[in-house]
Amino acid sequence: MPVGVSPSGIANACAKLAWLTPLSVMVVVGFAEQGGRWLPFSSETLVSFAILAALLGILLGLIALLHISRGNLGLPKRHALLGIGAGAALLLVAQAGAVAGARSRADFEPMVQAALRDYAGFNGGVLIEGAAVSIVQIDEHSALGKFLLEPFQHSFPLLLVGVDNSAGASDLVLDLDAARVLLRDGVKPVLSRREMSTEARRGTDERLQHHLGTYTVPMGMRLDDALLLLPGPDPMPSARGVELTVNGARIKIPGRYFTLADKRAIDAAR
Amino acid sequence: MTVAVATPTTATAPQAIVSPLVDLLCVGGLSLAVSVPLLIFGKVPFDQTVPALFTYVLTALITWPHFLASYRLLYSSRDTVREHPVASLYFPLALAAYGMFALTRVPDPLHVQLLSLLGGLYLARHYTGQTWGMMASFSFVGKTPFAPSERQICQWSLHLMMGWHLCWAVAQSIGSIVPDFEPMARKISSLVDVVAVVSFALGGYGLFTFSRRIGKLPDLRILVPWLALYGWYALLRKDPTTLVVVQLSHALQYLIFPLRIEQNRTTAAPAEQRLGAARSSTWLLKLTTISLAVFAGFPWLFRLAYHDAGGIGELSVAFTSVFVSFINIHHYFVDGVLYKLRNPAVRRDLFAHLTPSKATS
Numbered sequence: 001m002p003v004g005v006s007p008s009g010i011a012n013a014c015a016k017l018a019w020l021t022p023l024s025v026m027v028v029v030g031f032a033e034q035g036g037r038w039l040p041f042s043s044e045t046l047v048s049f050a051i052l053a054a055l056l057g058i059l060l061g062l063i064a065l066l067h068i069s070r071g072n073l074g075l076p077k078r079h080a081l082l083g084i085g086a087g088a089a090l091l092l093v094a095q096a097g098a099v100a101g102a103r104s105r106a107d108f109e110p111m112v113q114a115a116l117r118d119y120a121g122f123n124g125g126v127l128i129e130g131a132a133v134s135i136v137q138i139d140e141h142s143a144l145g146k147f148l149l150e151p152f153q154h155s156f157p158l159l160l161v162g163v164d165n166s167a168g169a170s171d172l173v174l175d176l177d178a179a180r181v182l183l184r185d186g187v188k189p190v191l192s193r194r195e196m197s198t199e200a201r202r203g204t205d206e207r208l209q210h211h212l213g214t215y216t217v218p219m220g221m222r223l224d225d226a227l228l229l230l231p232g233p234d235p236m237p238s239a240r241g242v243e244l245t246v247n248g249a250r251i252k253i254p255g256r257y258f259t260l261a262d263k264r265a266i267d268a269a270r
Numbered sequence: 271m272t273v274a275v276a277t278p279t280t281a282t283a284p285q286a287i288v289s290p291l292v293d294l295l296c297v298g299g300l301s302l303a304v305s306v307p308l309l310i311f312g313k314v315p316f317d318q319t320v321p322a323l324f325t326y327v328l329t330a331l332i333t334w335p336h337f338l339a340s341y342r343l344l345y346s347s348r349d350t351v352r353e354h355p356v357a358s359l360y361f362p363l364a365l366a367a368y369g370m371f372a373l374t375r376v377p378d379p380l381h382v383q384l385l386s387l388l389g390g391l392y393l394a395r396h397y398t399g400q401t402w403g404m405m406a407s408f409s410f411v412g413k414t415p416f417a418p419s420e421r422q423i424c425q426w427s428l429h430l431m432m433g434w435h436l437c438w439a440v441a442q443s444i445g446s447i448v449p450d451f452e453p454m455a456r457k458i459s460s461l462v463d464v465v466a467v468v469s470f471a472l473g474g475y476g477l478f479t480f481s482r483r484i485g486k487l488p489d490l491r492i493l494v495p496w497l498a499l500y501g502w503y504a505l506l507r508k509d510p511t512t513l514v515v516v517q518l519s520h521a522l523q524y525l526i527f528p529l530r531i532e533q534n535r536t537t538a539a540p541a542e543q544r545l546g547a548a549r550s551s552t553w554l555l556k557l558t559t560i561s562l563a564v565f566a567g568f569p570w571l572f573r574l575a576y577h578d579a580g581g582i583g584e585l586s587v588a589f590t591s592v593f594v595s596f597i598n599i600h601h602y603f604v605d606g607v608l609y610k611l612r613n614p615a616v617r618r619d620l621f622a623h624l625t626p627s628k629a630t631s
Contacts, residue, residue, distance in 0.1 A: 023563050029574070030566030034326055043574040050571050090571070097572040097586070101579025108582045201449075210587065224582060 008076075011067035015076035018061035018083020022090050025053035037171045042220035051094050057087030108144070115142040117263065122159065122236040124255015128246055131168035131217070135159050135228075135242050135253050148227065151208050152199045156191070157234040159242065161226035165217040174215040175245035176228055182241040182252065191229040199229070285411055285624065287530045288545045293491050296526045297404050298498030301519035305501040308515065309508060317511035325514050334561035335554055336521035337601050339528035342557075344604050357607040362600050369592040376588045380447065385595040387443045389602075394435030396602040397499065397520060398428040404495035404523060406611050407620065412489040420480040424496070427473030430465050434503060437462040442510055463507065470500055495523060527609075527620065529553055534622040569593050 029046055032039055041049070061084035068077045121137030138145045140155045149155055165172050181188045191199070193212050200208050217223045228244075230236070241254045258266075286293045313319045344350055344358055351358040372381030402425055409415050416424065441459035445452035473496060481488050502516040532553065533545055573586040610616055 023560065026563035026567035026571070027559060029571050030562040030564075032574075033566045033570040034323060044578050047571065047575050047578055089568070093568050093572050094575045097575030097581075097589075098579045100585050101576035101581030104576070104582055104585060105580030210584075222577065 008067070011064045011076050011080075014060045014064035014067070015079035015083065018057050018064055018080050019086055020083075021060065022050075022053045022057040022083065022086045025049050026086075026090065036218040036221070042166065044220075047094055047098075050090055054087040054090035054094070057083040057090070061087065111142075111144040111147065115139060115144040117267070118142070118260075120237075120258060120260045120263070122239050122242075122255055122257045124241060124253045126251065126253050128172070128251060129169050131163055131165040131172050133172075133174075133246065133251070133253060134162045134164075135255060136162070137236050137257075148225075151201055152196075152229070153201055154199060156199075156229040157232060157236060158230065159190075159228040159236075160224070161228060161244070163215070163217045163223040163226070165219055165221055165223075168217075168219050171219055172217045173247050174217065174223070174226055175248075176215075176226060177245075179228055179242060179244040181230065181235050181239050182243055183235060184238050184240060187243075188230070188235045191231060196227070196229055284544070285413075287407070287411065287526045287620070288550070290491070293408070293526065294494060297408070297491055297523050298494035298496075298501075298519070299490075300522060301498040301515075302494065302501055304515060305498070305505050305512075305519070308512060309501070309504055312505075312509065312512070314509045315511040316509050316515070328518055329514065330562055330566070331554075331558055332518050332525070333521040334565045335557035336524045336528075337565065337597055338557045338561045339525060340601055340604050340608065343528055343531060343608055354604075354607050357604050361603050362596075365596055365600060369596050372592055373585065373588055376585050377583060379584070379588065382588045382591050382595075383443070383446050385592060385599070387439070387447060389595045389598040390439035390443055391436055392599055392602045394432045394439060396605065397435065397502070397516075398432040399606065400520065400524060401495050401499045402428050403609055403611070405492045407527075408489055408491035408495075410611070410617075410621065411624065412492070414480075414484045414489065416480060417483060420476050420483070423476030423479070424473055427469045427476060428499070430469035430472065431499060431503060434462050434466050434469070438503075438506060466500070466503060498523075524605075525554075530623070531619045534619055537623075565597065 028039070028041075029050055032041075032046055039046075061080040061082075064076060064080035064083070068080060115138050116136065119139035119142050121139060123134075123136050125132060125134035127133075137157070137159050138148060140146070140149060140157055145158060148158060148160070161174065161176065163172055163174060176190070177193045179190045181190065197208070197212055211227050215223055215226050228242070237257045239255070239257060241252050243250055243252050245251070284290070288296070308316070317325075344354065368381070369385060372385055375381050405424065406416065406421075437455070437459045441452070441455040444455045477488055477493065477496070487493075498519060502519060505512040505515060529545065529550060533549075569590040572589045576586045576589075608616070611620075
């Protein structure tokens with residue numbers, strides 16, 4: 001007797017896979033929140049997997065529903081609908097995140113460009129085990145500077161520390177608590193995290209929470225907005241570097257101060 | 271009116287939701303074993319003395335599954351969804367709409383913080399309401415139901431603690447919404463401990479009259495959840511960062527109930543079925559896996575997609591906050607709707623394993 005695949009068999013298999021596929025990928029994404037260091041995927045890969053799983057879940061759910069309508073099976077129908085729903089929710093969240101991220105970049109980009117182009121400031125960077133650690137001074141009077149200083153009661157000279165760990169070999173832990181500016185004739189400590197917390201306006205806890213401990217940048221990820229506040233007056237014109245802690249070791253980030261004339265000259269030479 | 275009431279009379283059936291010992295440990299025994307030493311010896315702040323990963327893992331194993339368990343009870347059958355349309359559809363839709371509105375207002379954090387405050391306030395009702403649910407359930411399981419006056423006294427003691435919790439929660443969060451109110455809220459919160467003392471005395475009196483009427487000490491599974499609640503609030507007064515311990519204790523207290531309901535709903539002859547370790551572990555493992563995908567996966571996916579697209583700023587943090595508030599508030603609402611012991615269907619689901627129902631007037 002010939003053995004074939006019955007429509008109800010296809011429906012059952014598709015219905016199960018419809019919800020299992022997005023679920024499996026989301027388990028991995030959920031695990032990545034704390035265990036990203038043990039996963040061999042970059043954040044882009046994870047998002048792509050999630051979108052793919054969502055589309056697959058919807059497709060399998062639809063195939064299952066097409067076959068179920070003939071067989072009228074209760075549980076597979078629920079599984080298929082669950083798969084379609086889970087896939088749609090996953091797509092929605094991933095797309096909402098991407099759209100909001102792109103809009104945020106579009107909003108910030110002019111502010112960032114203006115802060116770097118129209119104001120003098122310090123710039124430095126170093127490579128640590130494949131991760132690029134950079135420091136850029138944002139003038140406190142620039143639009144970006146004002147935005148970044150919104151949560152604080154006073155204005156400060158400020159530096160943004162960025163880490164691009166997309167090509168890094170391991171997670172990177174950035175500790176800015178005991179960072180200090182290396183001057184030509186000495187050093188100047190930055191505000192500690194506790195001092196930053198004391199300087200915070202009421203009601204800004206949520207916005208500052210991210211800055212009050214160490215910053216962990218998982219392998220494959222970036223960090224663009226680690227904050228360093230400096231006690232005034234601005235010491236950076238005579239700075240030759242910044243010392244901070246990366247993965248428990250003290251690291252010097254060399255750099256120099258660029259006057260507005262320096263920046264204009266560089267722009268003109270491009 | 272004739273109402274089907276399950277009266278636990280079968281000699282062979284365990285007079286328990288899982289077993290007397292497991293019940294006792296879950297409804298507050300373990301919580302007291304942790305909170306009392308923490309109260310006496312615990313260093314402040316708690317969150318800096320315990321590895322964050324440890325509390326995260328416990329949250330993933332206990333707190334998240336307790337959310338999912340209540341969702342499962344609500345959404346696993348079409349009948350339940352139809353029976354509770356507000357809890358299953360209208361309320362979550364309205365809450366989600368407000369959550370989306372809150373996100374559109376970022377970087378203004380007001381509505382995100384309002385949702386968070388709402389969750390904190392609703393929690394007061396949720397914790398004290400569940401404590402009464404534990405006491406009432408085990409008075410039923412132990413065949414020593416509360417008399418109306420005793421029930422009223424005990425419930426009033428819990429209402430007073432709800433007031434304490436509300437004052438505490440406002441003092442914790444109001445500063446981020448209306449900073450000018452914070453000093454007053456903190457002042458009120460510092461004075462409200464006297465309410466806790468009155469509440470304890472009132473509840474103690476209620477339990478004393480209950481004990482005198484039944485002629486013996488109440489079942490420990492009635493006393494322990496009540497005591498545990500005061501342990502939680504004492505801990506929160508000492509150190510607000512112990513909230514995670516309280517959340518875990520509350521979730522553990524809750525978990526055995528949906529476990530029992532699922533068992534009773536899916537077993538033809540519940541009285542013949544025991545809730546074994548293997549079955550319970552499998553149930554918990556499934557819930558943990560799915561809740562990891564939902565409660566950690568969705569906020570993290572948003573964050574990854576947001577930052578990959580070049581997003582800067584607090585929106586991804588705000589998304590997580592709104593997501594957590596949504597789950598919390600909806601869960602409190604769902605529980606308030608699902609667990610009514612006066613509902614015969616709830617009693618049947620919870621106590622069917624004790625004995626077959628009999629009709630009483």
